[in-house]
Amino acid sequence: MNWYPLLFEPIIKERIWGGTKLRDLLHKPIVSEISGESWELSTVPGDVSVVANGVLAGNDLNAVVASNPEAVLGKKVVAQFGTQFPLLFKFLDAREDLSIQVHPNDALAKERHNSFGKTEMWYVMQADSGTELIVGFKEDSNLQAYQAAVDNHQVVDLLVKHPVQKGDVFFLETGTVHAIGAGALIAEIQQTSDITYRIYDFDRRDDQGNLRELHTELALDAINYQKTASKKTYSKVANTSNVMVDCPYFTTAILPLQGKAMVNQSDETFTVLMVVEGTVELKYAEGTMEIKKGMTVLLPAGLGPVQLEGNAELLEITIS
CATH class of the missing domain: 2.60.120.10 (Jelly Rolls)
Incomplete structure (x- = not known):
């Protein structure tokens, strides 16, 4: 096999909070005004990416990996993660605020969902004026204080709101409470997992008038209640990684x-x-x-x- 750079068909996800930037700024083939996510590279069951170019066009990523795991993933990756593609890549357009959520670690995700956990990072590609991201607690907290805030609809008061601009980077270890705010266009890199615990959704209702499901109890032992240093600084030396x-x-x-x-x-x-x-x-x-x-x-x-x-x-x- 003469290997070549592989492109994939984007998997577009409609979301209640989505918009049109995936089309307007990134030229994705969206078909609605509430397109929130473009899954660029995925082996999440039911959403496996399909090659869009070259002799492998039409094959899904799982099949490509299975044909020669070390040639696709690399020797070290196979030794560490086996033959499953270990990461998920997305672009996200938040026309409205996303729900406040948290992701479990590997051990908890394995026990409850037979899944990887969900460590992830965000790179802000574009942000409207006034856009904020919610990441982590203002001060070290605990389960009791958090539970009281949930009961009183005051979770947001415990959390840090970060004004953001293009180029900002956040690293979200599992357990970090977070939410993408309205106006952000994000590149997201994460473990191959779609396990999310929604803990607050601003009392929004879906198109049927129903409140969206929350996962309050599941989240309690998944949350890191300590302050985190999630925003990252970095150099930008030209022509260098x-x-x-x-x-x-x-x-x-x-x-x-x-x-x-x-x-x-x-x-x-x-x-x-x-x-x-x-x-x-x-x-x-x-x-x-x-x-x-x-x-x-x-x-x-x-x-x-x-x-x-x-x-x-x-x-x-x-x-x-």
């Missing part, structure tokens, strides 16, 4: 491209590139490809070195 988040599940760097740069792909791990600004010409052993803002590409571990050329910003994600 500047690490923003490094954790056991993924390493994410920003690559500000001004001319040329190399992705020195090894046989240890795959690389995913998410273009968050501009246009890039991607050159590999067998050919070239143009990728633009809003596109996500998987570089299989067996691909070899890749040259990037253009004026752009990319998120570069590997497992280190």
Whole structure:
């Protein structure tokens, strides 16, 4: 197999809080005015990404991995995570506030849902004036104080609201209470999991007039009640991979491209590139490809070195 950069058909999700930025800013094929998520790369059951280009077009990601796990995922990734693609990549458009939520850790998710936990990160691609993200507690808290706030509809009063702008980065370890605020366009990198405990939804009702389901009891022992340092600072040296988040599940760097740069792909791990600004010409052993803002590409571990050329910003994600 002559490996090449893999593009995938986006999986569009309608959400009560979604809008039209996925179409207007990222050129996704949305069909409604409430399109909240574009799943770019997924092996969540029922939502497995399908290859959109080259000789593997029409094959889903699970089948591609199964054909040669080490060549796709990399030797280290297979040793650590087995043959399941371990990450999920999304773009999210919040026209309205998302619910306040929390994700369980690996142990709790395994016990309750036979799933991975959900460690994740956000990169803010665009934010309207006044946009805020909710991340973590203002002060160290505890279950009793939190439960009292829930009973009195005052959970928001315990939490930190971060005004945000383009380029802001947040690392959300499992247990961190969080919510994306209205006006944010986010690139999200996370473990392969769709387990979310919704703890407050601003008393909104769905189109049938019903309050959305909450998972108050499930969340109680999933929450980290301590303050967290979730907002990250980072360098932006041109034509270099500047690490923003490094954790056991993924390493994410920003690559500000001004001319040329190399992705020195090894046989240890795959690389995913998410273009968050501009246009890039991607050159590999067998050919070239143009990728633009809003596109996500998987570089299989067996691909070899890749040259990037253009004026752009990319998120570069590997497992280190």
